[in-house]
Amino acid sequence: MTCRSISILGATGSIGASTLDLIRRQREQWRVVALTANGNAADLARLAREFGAELAVVADESALPALREALADSGIEAAGGADALVAAASLEADITVAAIVGCAGLAPTMAAIEQGRTVALANKEALVSAGDVMTAAVARHGTTLLPVDSEHNAIFQCLAGNDPAHVRSITLTASGGPFRDWSVQQLAAATPAQAVKHPNWDMGAKISVDSATMFNKGLELIEAHHLFPVGLDKLRIVVHPQSVVHSMVEYRDGSTLAQLGPSDMRVPIASCLAWPQRMDTPCDPLDLAALGELTFRAPDEDRFPATRLCRQAAEAGGAAPAVLNAANEIAVAAFLAGHLPFTRIAVMVEETLGCYAPGAPVSLGDVIAIDAEARSAARRLMELA
């Protein structure tokens, strides 16, 4: 195998760590171009040294002095700030892993796409907000967009070699999150500590809360709508508590293809890194006899209205998904800070959508402006609430 070059946007996060774990196992096959982090200069410098990165970038410029110090005499270039992040994403790399959480990843992800090479996309918010703006850039630059999210990666695998015209439906599986069986009363009193304890996946705080509200699944529905344009009416969600089946594609002949695997992000990441080949991961083989059973049930949109809101935003199109996503990020931050009850997250999102309805974005600048304005609108609503 020839050596391939890689950049990781969001190297100190959970996806970054899993990606680097895989690279570490076949170190000689990869050249690490750029690694970026938000503000964790110490971890970033350590990783940059370990992997011999050419460039390390902190998004938070105030962390740049610490990064410079930690990289002194290493020969690794250090940079900081939003423009440096975009510059890092623009560096030529065979594959760029776009794993910055939330809308902060929007501009660097777009810069990576504009390289016209391969982008492994783990930042679902970027695709949700930028939507058509991003998919148009993918088409214009001939970029290969590989989905890292376990559900979308599953769908991508299940579509391989098939014509999307033959798809009858695509079903995203949802664990249902830690509050799957909670009553509305229990949900109203849910704490941040309870919400970030996901039953199956070890994830960051924001995505864990999204999993608890089912906004994660709703955002994934919007993401799937852009990645696999078969029509919203063909996109389904089923609750599958064991998270073994990661998603499914049903074809017109009645064949359903499903991808199954452990709850380990190294599996979909490996699928992206090696695509269209496969690479080893240290994950245990699937043992269905030991698991015994896989269960499925319909989602309950009364207790978890997020998937309904997301579907409506996707149907409305234009700016609605960007507004929904921005409002959700603000509401989740408020919940994590103890300023908003759990069940108010969806309410705040719905109210933000009701009071701020701009026209469809046509450029990245539009998306960023809508995102900022939606955040302000959400904050105003929450101060009033």
Added chain:
Amino acid sequence: MTCRSISILGATGSIGASTLDLIRRQREQWRVVALTANGNAADLARLAREFGAELAVVADESALPALREALADSGIEAAGGADALVAAASLEADITVAAIVGCAGLAPTMAAIEQGRTVALANKEALVSAGDVMTAAVARHGTTLLPVDSEHNAIFQCLAGNDPAHVRSITLTASGGPFRDWSVQQLAAATPAQAVKHPNWDMGAKISVDSATMFNKGLELIEAHHLFPVGLDKLRIVVHPQSVVHSMVEYRDGSTLAQLGPSDMRVPIASCLAWPQRMDTPCDPLDLAALGELTFRAPDEDRFPATRLCRQAAEAGGAAPAVLNAANEIAVAAFLAGHLPFTRIAVMVEETLGCYAPGAPVSLGDVIAIDAEARSAARRLMELA
């Protein structure tokens, strides 16, 4: 879509009926070349008239006068006997469905393969017995061999677009048959009527008994060994009573692809007829939430030794699978006729393998001779028993 030509060997059986049901739904897209049956002249003539077949053949020559009479003035050619069957299989057709049950299908299936076009193989015994002789013919004639068996069709779909070198394991699912939860004592007293009542599939008597003994799964293991040469050590069996997951392929990265669908042979047959495209079937969409749960358990080779015997025969290679298959056909016939207890089927097969061990076949003639000799050996053993 341009019109395609098709021949169906075994048109009056269960696979033949399902195939013709699909053809009936897109009648204008197909030209039916040849239809064959064993001895059911009336049904064959009716189908040949309905589908405007060019040729109708009964394997049993004594049924030819009845076929001739039923086809009088139809313009459809009638023929009978083993040679006519091979001649029918040799007629040029874009796709030939090889669905004759048991070793009677061996010569016609080989004739269809020698056309060098596409063969949809539903006759697992032919591949089990002829093994390397058949796969060598497939390679020599550049034939596309599409598996109709729901399990192998599932595996075929799960391998699409993937390099077999990346396969970690292939898992065949088994319903476990009607006696899945029976004790050894109950099994010893099982009647033919009980054995042919399959919980999930509506099938012929021979294959239903094979499902009850698990010989069906064992023969499928041998079949998979020839169709997907990843190595016997990578072939697994898991009991899955609901028969929703038809089989699975696990890759080196920890991704498992599975094909799911209804217990309706029209799904895998449609997959073969339309391959590499897809066609509509009248099957209901999969509703996992309504199904609720899928369960899995390890097979019990103490109560059901057939899969162990089949794996051993595949490992031994050469003539062993042909001997095993022939002995099983004789033992099943004896069981259905009330002359052999259910639990003696596997015993007779094992004993036949023990007393008749010819060299590896190198031609179809060898396979047919081994098959005949193994049947005689099995019959002798049963008369002694």
